[in-house]
Amino acid sequence: MTFDILVMQIFSGFSLFSVLVLMALGLTIVFGLMGVINMAHGELMAMGSYMTYVTSVVFQRYFPDHMGWYFIIGIGVAFVVTFAFGFLLERCFIRFMYKRPLDTLLATWGLSLVLQQLFRQVFGPKEVTVPTVQWLQGAWKISEGLELPLNRIFIIGLTLVIAAAVFLFLYRSRWGLRIRAVTQNRAMAGAAGINTARVDAVTFALGCGLAGIAGSSFTMLASTGPVSGQQYLVDTFIVVVFGGVESLLGTFLSAFAIGQTQISLEYLTTGSMAKAITLLVVIVLLFLRPNGLFAAKVRR
């Protein structure tokens, strides 16, 4: 293995890591913090992708001179729309099922089917793609045999920015404190003076908004179809569970471990073999550490 290939491999691992982190951040909040099993989380990502697609179409038609900006705006649109959708979803639907995980699972699975059909009706059964903006085309050429694609570098950068923002929001802001208090003990948080219903809605909406951002950035890597969300969902849950629910750092390291393992195994074996081995390792590790890699150690 030459040095160039090694660097490319590590870079691919980082790229997959950033994709996994983007997918998992929203679910870390919705499932990890709130304990809501949202089977429609993948569809929210797809919704983010479609919103970016819509933005690109609008820009092509009305502001063709500013096409370079559409992607940044598209990420914003995806976040706002999925955030608002998540807020409504929590208020009208999820909040009635907080203590009923099995019902939540079934109901949100139903919701995911409804959303898939909705996408099919609105955008058609065929997959849609967005144009890659000019400044993300091509690759960063380091040497003769070493090229790193710009869009992947952008996703890695975006992931780091979003993850830092989520971390600061959750662990350094008063809102984040309320979110953590409510998720640890809802009744007591209320008795401490926190408006728990509002916090629940905002928390859930934030998780959905992050799913939207993830979906938005995936448009650069793959096309979007009505069932795209389903492909993301399983990976997302594995990352969150493996990292240890309730732990942002755990999600990070779990995505990193899974990403790098998968890519190196892909080099050594084949794509599906790599996936199978990765999953096996995850299962064995979860068997040994049922609470995931990073369960917090305190008296309950």
Add this chain to the structure above:
Amino acid sequence: MLSVNQLNVYYGDSHVLRNLDLELAPAESLAIMGRNGMGKTTLLKSLVGMLPARSGSIRLAGQELTTGKSYERVAAGIGFVPQGRMIFPYLTVEENILTGMQGAPVAPIPDYIYEYFPVLFEMRGRKGGNLSGGQQQQLAIARALVSNPKVLILDEPTEGIQPSIIKDIARALNLLKKERGFSLIVSEQVLSFAMAVADRYLIIEKGEFVHSEVRETVDRERILRYLTI
């Protein structure tokens, strides 16, 4: 100041509080005493809104609280220290205290908290779940105090706490009460603690107040008879 009229509360299907009346004057301290299962915790939880009232009314300084959510009652002036303390285990001590401060979004924790509970200052970076029972109790009181309550409610604060710490907590409560002028309701089975902090004692049995004493003329033997089986 706090007035409860004809309060009926059910715990599931069982009728726990029966037509309860209660008046609390400003700066008064009241101990509610009784054996297990007589309705002490149910009464206090229904005051802060953790249990709904089936009928009756709860008013604080003229404001109707009966149907309000917990956070609205806290904003109106109720501070609650629950049985078993219910510290947020994964939040640090400092963060636990901050959860009680809704009014001031960026204000620091007031100095008096750490003056009265210096151990919380030492432990401020530790996770709440890793504190001892006595430390957690002080933390729960601090968390309720920072919302500037008009009435501070403590549910069995001495449960599972060593006697020397119980004395410290009683002393701190008495000083804080004088300094900050809130009224106090405490449910208690330990008579010495109740005597140390309260001016008036109500005995609750099967969801009704059956006996009342005031500090000046208290008959300890009679209260003890109600507490022992």
